[in-house]
Amino acid sequence: MTLSMTQMPIISLASDDPAALGQALGDSFKQYGFATVTNHGLDAGLVKRAWELTAQLFAREEAYKRRGYKEGIAGARGYTPFKTEIAKGAAHRDLKEFWHIGRTLPTNSPLRASMPDNIWPEDMPEFEQVFTQLYADMDRVGAKILSSIALYLGLEAHWFDPAIEDGNSVLRLLHYPPIEGEDTGGAIRAGAHEDINLITLLLGAEEAGLEILRPDGSWQSVSPPEGGLAVNVGDMLQRLTNHVLPSTTHRVVNPAGDRAQHSRYSMPYFLHLRSDFPIATLPGCISADNPNRYPQPILADDYLRERLIEIGLLKA
Numbered sequence: 462m463t464l465s466m467t468q469m470p471i472i473s474l475a476s477d478d479p480a481a482l483g484q485a486l487g488d489s490f491k492q493y494g495f496a497t498v499t500n501h502g503l504d505a506g507l508v509k510r511a512w513e514l515t516a517q518l519f520a521r522e523e524a525y526k527r528r529g530y531k532e533g534i535a536g537a538r539g540y541t542p543f544k545t546e547i548a549k550g551a552a553h554r555d556l557k558e559f560w561h562i563g564r565t566l567p568t569n570s571p572l573r574a575s576m577p578d579n580i581w582p583e584d585m586p587e588f589e590q591v592f593t594q595l596y597a598d599m600d601r602v603g604a605k606i607l608s609s610i611a612l613y614l615g616l617e618a619h620w621f622d623p624a625i626e627d628g629n630s631v632l633r634l635l636h637y638p639p640i641e642g643e644d645t646g647g648a649i650r651a652g653a654h655e656d657i658n659l660i661t662l663l664l665g666a667e668e669a670g671l672e673i674l675r676p677d678g679s680w681q682s683v684s685p686p687e688g689g690l691a692v693n694v695g696d697m698l699q700r701l702t703n704h705v706l707p708s709t710t711h712r713v714v715n716p717a718g719d720r721a722q723h724s725r726y727s728m729p730y731f732l733h734l735r736s737d738f739p740i741a742t743l744p745g746c747i748s749a750d751n752p753n754r755y756p757q758p759i760l761a762d763d764y765l766r767e768r769l770i771e772i773g774l775l776k777a
């Protein structure tokens with residue numbers, strides 16, 4: 462197979478033909494579990510400010526960052542220290558630290574029981590406003606992608622709207638520190654894993670390191686164009702579609718040469734279903750060749766909790 466045949470297509474979200482966009486995204490998801498996307502409409506100035514604040518946050522001392530690490534909801538909101546998360550079944554903890562931002566819900570929302578309040582870093586006044594805006598914008602771009610995917614799956618364009626309304630989505634600011642001269646003992650920046658959520662929108666993947674596992678066992682690097690998004694299918698969408706759309710295993714490998722002296726930053730937006738949404742296999746994704754793998758539906762929140770325990774972010 463030539464290189465061009467294995468290259469992932471770059472898909473413009475600015476298309477005014479929803480069906481064609483759905484076809485292009487769906488084909489890429491079906492083949493790779495991933496799509497690389499441009500013209501997503503996120504404001505370049507806002508994204509630039511978000512990168513600056515992310516670098517400032519992680520440059521602060523450990524004690525400062527740990528004040529955003531709260532027992533009980535560790536892993537859900539605020540800070541998670543270096544070498545805390547571990548991919549399911551992996552031998553080493555990941556060489557990364559991160560900060561999670563969730564949805565700000567109205568005070569009287571019943572969903573607050575399953576969605577903790579945000580934790581904002583001390584004395585970074587712009588942080589809340591910038592990331593609340595980016596969260597809302599990512600939500601909008603994600604909804605557009607899901608609407609195209611709905612068409613691809615033969616569903617009504619707005620099928621996902623109620624399923625993701627006030628969804629338990631998380632914006633993760635990720636920092637992978639420089640590794641030059643470190644004995645990493647076999648650990649990598651992010652061990653091979655699948656995402657738990659519906660779809661992930663990832664900014665920052667143009668810095669090398671992200672790789673996806675191909676069916677033949679080889680690893681293929683993913684690098685969207687500058688400022689673009691890598692978008693991938695998570696386990697919830699894989700389950701909903703009875704594996705018609707696969708949640709592809711991916712990892713972030715350690716850089717070689719000069720890049721080992723540099724931090725890598727990325728920002729995945731893990732778009733989740735509403736906590737009380739029952740994940741039941743879509744009838745259109747069940748056939749004689751592909752019988753229902755999940756006859757028993759599961760609530761999105763129950764599924765999430767099971768999976769967070771597995772990766773060390775929640776206590777059983």
Ligand SMILES: O=C(O)CCC(=O)C(=O)O
Pocket residue numbers: 633635651656663665666671711712713726727728729
């Ligand atoms: O940093 C990246 O490029 C990917 C991060 C990732 O896969 C994750 O946090 O789930």
Ligand SMILES: [Fe+2]
Pocket residue numbers: 654655656711
């Ligand atoms: Fe991931």
